[in-house]
Amino acid sequence: MNTTTPAKPRLTTSSMMASIAAEGQRTEAAPFGHALVEQAKADPRIVGMTADLAKYTDLHIFAREYPQRFLQMGMAEQLLIAAAGGMAKEGFIPFATTYAVFATRRAYDFIHQVVAEENLNVKICAALPGLTTGYGPSHQATDDLAMMRAIPNLTVIDPCDALETAQCVAAMARHEGPVYMRLPRGRVPLVLDEFDSSFEIGKARLLRDGRDVLVIASGLMTMRALEVATLLASSDIAVAVLHVATIKPLDTETIVAECRRAGRLVVIAENHSEIGGLGEAIAMALLQARVQPTVRHVALPDRFLDAGALPTLHDRYGISTETMAANIRRWLG
The missing domain is CATH 3.40.50.970 (Thiamin diphosphate (ThDP)-binding fold, Pyr/PP domains)
Known part of the structure; x- marks a missing residue:
């Protein structure tokens, strides 16, 4: 009997009207x-x-x-x-x-x-x-x-x-x-309605706790961090997510307090170049507070990025859920 493999949908370059929502997402x-x-x-x-x-x-x-x-x-x-x-x-x-x-x-x-x-x-x-x-x-x-x-x-x-x-x-x-x-x-x-979260200028919010990893994220990457936390929970990796919606003024008090907790890998995730964004702001705050956790950075590379379909680009540059989860597993050893 002849069988054919169903063709995968062709990914196209995302238009100005494109949504970052996954299929079926609220x-x-x-x-x-x-x-x-x-x-x-x-x-x-x-x-x-x-x-x-x-x-x-x-x-x-x-x-x-x-x-x-x-x-x-x-x-x-x-x-x-x-x-x-x-x-x-x-x-x-x-x-x-x-x-x-x-x-x-x-x-x-x-x-x-x-x-x-x-x-x-x-x-x-x-x-x-x-x-x-x-x-x-x-x-x-x-x-x-x-x-x-x-x-x-x-x-x-x-x-x-x-x-x-x-x-x-x-x-x-x-x-x-x-x-x-x-x-x-x-x-x-729409994701934050499940976490009793309310925005206040200058305040970070701990959306979920976890013993193994702390992901500090803003914007789109907070949604990704929550998806990663769910994905890694099946591997018994407990991921905390700290949402930092205000980049400036930065809630250094909350960030430093969470990073002081021993035994957790700290991952800073941002939809921005690795130069000059949330990662560098948090790194300076930790340096000034003399807090030295193990830190990894999920960010876009310091170069001009390609054109193409967003799912492909997010995988390529490390900000997709699957790529981020794989990197965290690798960083944990």
Whole structure:
């Protein structure tokens, strides 16, 4: 009898609309846009601004509900940030959206000089952070945290899922001062509702405990860390997950306290270059506290990354669940 092997689905380069959710994973659509609408109902100072990317940053949800409070600035990121600074000076709370590569690389000087130096109440919400698109280096913001961490006065946030994205929007609206948030958009995974987790600027959260490994993660990698913990539990490896949604100011007290616990491998996981992000921030905190656990770093390499399908790229660069779990097994010996 002749048999044929079923063909595997062809992986394609991830488009701008691609979701990081796995097949069958629970998601919510456009959590940022819906959360901003809710905040705008209570606060007439909130305005939405974008550089020709309302649809691709979920700001179109806000534009539909509040067309008179929506400003389309065109393909001009420097103008977007400068105008947002002007709006803040007039008492508004501008939420400015674009892709992370454009906000950080094209408008860096304007964030630094117009917004941060004057400590203006501008909220920069930047989509496609890290390796969340397959379109290659021109759209992969693998260096945004390093750039934004270096700016005084700027709060830097990397939410994990749909629930935390909505919570971040509410916290940003209440917070007085400039904020840079990595923006999950589209159909965003929902994971933190199972962990009684609530976002607070500057606070890390221990989502689960474990005797063998402590994974300290932010953003997408917290979801990956939780998946790794479940996967390794079948091998009797107990993995703790500490979620660090605020990159700056860093909750060094909680991080150092967890790293002081003896006998655990510490793994720092981030969807960012190994240069200048969460890993280096935590390493400095541990060095200053004279705490010296065994530390390993899951991060993107210090080079320009390939274009391609996201599952392939996440495996290639070590941030997929399976690759991360295999590396932890290897590090444990």
